[in-house]
Amino acid sequence: MPAPAGDRGRAVIAVDCSAWSTALGDLHAEGFVYLDFLTGVDRIDSIEIVARVVDPSTLEGRIVATRVTGGSVASIASLFPAAGWHERETAEMFGIAFDGHPDPRPLLLHAQSSRPPLLKSTVLAARAVSAWPGGVEIVRRSQRPAGVPDDWLKPR
Amino acid sequence: MTPHGVIALIPAACTSCMLCVRECPSWCITLDSHTESIDEPGARRPRTVSVLDGFTIDYGLCMYCGICVDVCPFDALEWLGQHDYPEADRSALVHDLDRLSAWLD
Numbered sequence: 001m002p003a004p005a006g007d008r009g010r011a012v013i014a015v016d017c018s019a020w021s022t023a024l025g026d027l028h029a030e031g032f033v034y035l036d037f038l039t040g041v042d043r044i045d046s047i048e049i050v051a052r053v054v055d056p057s058t059l060e061g062r063i064v065a066t067r068v069t070g071g072s073v074a075s076i077a078s079l080f081p082a083a084g085w086h087e088r089e090t091a092e093m094f095g096i097a098f099d100g101h102p103d104p105r106p107l108l109l110h111a112q113s114s115r116p117p118l119l120k121s122t123v124l125a126a127r128a129v130s131a132w133p134g135g136v137e138i139v140r141r142s143q144r145p146a147g148v149p150d151d152w153l154k155p156r
Numbered sequence: 157m158t159p160h161g162v163i164a165l166i167p168a169a170c171t172s173c174m175l176c177v178r179e180c181p182s183w184c185i186t187l188d189s190h191t192e193s194i195d196e197p198g199a200r201r202p203r204t205v206s207v208l209d210g211f212t213i214d215y216g217l218c219m220y221c222g223i224c225v226d227v228c229p230f231d232a233l234e235w236l237g238q239h240d241y242p243e244a245d246r247s248a249l250v251h252d253l254d255r256l257s258a259w260l261d
Contacts, residue, residue, distance in 0.1 A: 133177050
């Protein structure tokens, strides 16, 4: 598939979740055989899975993305061996399953009992207990317009 | 391309608007100030100025994203190229007003 026009390599090709492995398979067949990265973004209503593949002979890249709402998406690890580790990390960080992954063990995290850390709904404990420095009220705004005396509402 | 090392403060330019404190994603900046009234001869009313009492950046939390430098409307924060300020104690990585303004002396 051709690069989106005028994209400077950064435009994202959006595909349906069900067409994920087909799209990556097509790109692989076109020569984009090197996986740069595969990761996720929590878009609140869905998890966006983003991957960038590169053609090593031209160093051209394509960024593909899809939205996952059903909790799982096809694994591309059989086509792009590097995706093996990228998908394992994305799975534990966002709570997504990659169907057909040859080795779906956690990559970096120990206990699966804690919530996926990169979901926006997972509260960072240190953030929850510390006071936001921006909440300090620096009282410098006058509560009254210029020239109005303090007792303007009181009867004289 | 500006050198991304330590972030320095120009106290004379700071108006205590708190934008850097609020926009910092690491919550690593704190700011203390008070206001003073200055009588201007011939003016209808006194002029109010903000006086900066304290400004700290915790370089143990800072991720050098530069949002504070970008957002300051008065260019009071500046990138410098210095990287050499190691400490044996994490609390010593909290740079106060004097230390932050000394970079530009």
